[in-house]
Amino acid sequence: MKVRAAVVGLGWAGHELWLRLLREHEDFEVVAVVDPDLGSRAAAVATGLPAHATVDALDPRTVDVAVVAVPNHLHAEVAAALLRRGISVFLEKPVCLTTAEADVLAEAERDGGMLLAGSAVAHRGDVRELAGLLPELGRIRHVGLAWVRARGVPQPGGWFTQRSKAGGGVLVDLGWHLLDVLTSLLGPAPTTQVIGSVSDDFVNNGAWSAAWREDQPTGASAGDVEDTARGFLVREDGISVSLLASWASHEALDASVITIEGSAGTARLHCTFGFSPNRAPEPVLTLTREGTTQRIPLPAEPIGIEYGRQLDGLAGLLADPGRRGLAVAQARGTVRLVERFYASARAARPADRAPESTAHKEVRTA
Template sequence: MRVRAAVVGLGWAGRDLWLRLLREHKDFEVVAGVDPDPDSRAAAVATGLRAHPTVDALDPRTVDIAVVAVPNHLHAEVAAALLRRGISVFLEKPVCLTTAEADALAAAEGNGAVLLAGSAAAHRGDIRELSGLLPRLGRIRHADLSWVRARGVPQPGGWFTQRSRAGGGALVDLGWHLLDVLAFLLGPAPVAQVIGSISDDFVSSRAWSATWREDQLSDAPTGDVEDTARGFLVREDGISVSLRASWASHEALDGSVITIEGSDGTARLHCTFGFSPNRAPESVLTLTQDGSTQRIPLAAEPIGIEYGRQLDGLARLLADPGRRGQAVAQARSTVRLIESFYASARAAPPVDHASEFTAHKEVRIA
């Protein structure tokens, strides 16, 4: 018997990603869509989907799981409402924006339904191959994770660039994926120390915006989130972590780089996460030991295949009572780390880099 699924939120992600993937997957039957916008509902109805304006129309007797694809600030609210109705939820990052929202989700999940969290990057074949190299690295000492776009700021003025609706900028959007990959590769561990910095050199200019998305344009001229986050973490297991998430940069291509250093070697993956067409031509995985670097063969994969793979086995997870509480616990850990990262960035004294550079030049010239 197939899992009866509803898609809540019929914007770009819900319409072009999740509806398509669910309809293509043998384990699912899409039975409903939800969106407050009448045009979005009409477009869904035109494809043969029953569409509703609110989640109140969804019934646990006819819906097994709801895939939630709404703006970040509504994630926890919508997911909790569904869980309280007895409908299980699949929710991609960020699961929540505050620890208080994590607590609310935990309380709602106690009603019998289960929350499952999506983490697309960990389902990539190249990430799985990287994971397979870790036993050859000895004791893991350091991880370096980055996702840097050349041009990829979500449309300026849209909800992605409003802190009140997104919870943050590139750190929440891209950094959450990197933190999920870190937990997948090295296992979850509390973070003992966090130092973070953020910058916003590109976020308010349409010249640096993403071209592959269809975000709704806004009249708002600027965003109030960071386009770049750089940080250094130390986990309680002693592993140090460098982290960088950038919506825009002066690079030519969008790239994601994961490097794991151990006592016996270093493994490095260079690829491109996500759907951007401005990507590295192929994934490259290398293993370096004793001064020698070898390239590890990787199978080519279609762009975005990792999103569909999240649906594989989802029916089994729904039936596993042991899954209850796991997604909320991991989300609480991630959002605490992000809160600490932003607190560190806010505590740093502002620097006038132009003045600093001028002064430095003057000293050198003198």
């Protein structure tokens, strides 16, 4: 029997990504969509899908899982409402924006549906090949994580660049992916030290926007989030982590780089995460030991295949009661790290210049 799915939110991710992937996947049947915009609902109805303005119209007797693709500030609210109705939820990053929202989700899941969190990068073939090299590296000492776009500020003037709606800038957007892949490679571990800095040189200049998303300027107020985040972390297991996430830069191409240094060797993956067409020609994975670098063969994969792969095992996860509570626990750890990162960046800001992101004054902790 197919899993009956609803898509909540018909913006770029909901319409161009999740609705299409669910319709193409043999394990799922799309039974409804939800969006407050009348035009988006009308377009869905024209394709034969029931469309609703709010999640209150969804019934757990006819919907097994809701894929939530709404703006960040609505993630916890919408997901909690669905969970309380007994409908399981698949929610991509960020799962929540504060530890208080994590508490809300935990309570809603306790007596309702199950919450599953999306993490696409770990499902890439090249990342899996990188993971396969870990036993050859000896004791892991350091991990370098970077995702740098050439021109990729999303939705100029829209919710992505408003702290009140996005929860932060590139750290919450691309940085969350990097932190997720770190956990997928090395497992979870508390972070004992966090040093971070942020800058906003590009966020309010439309010339640095992600044209490939086809976003239209909204006419909203200037963005108040960072477009670049640089940090250094130390985990409880002694592994250090450098992190660089940037929506825009002076680079020619978008690049995602993961470097893992161990006592017996270093592995490095250079590729491009996400859907930007401004990307490296092909991913390159290397293993370096005692002065010799070996290139590791990688499978050729279409752009974005990692998103569809998340759906391959989703039905099994929904049937596993042992998954309950895991997504919230991991999200709680990530959002605490993000809060500490922003607090460090705020404390390190030079006294003679204005805040890089005024919203960082409002970081909440539990």
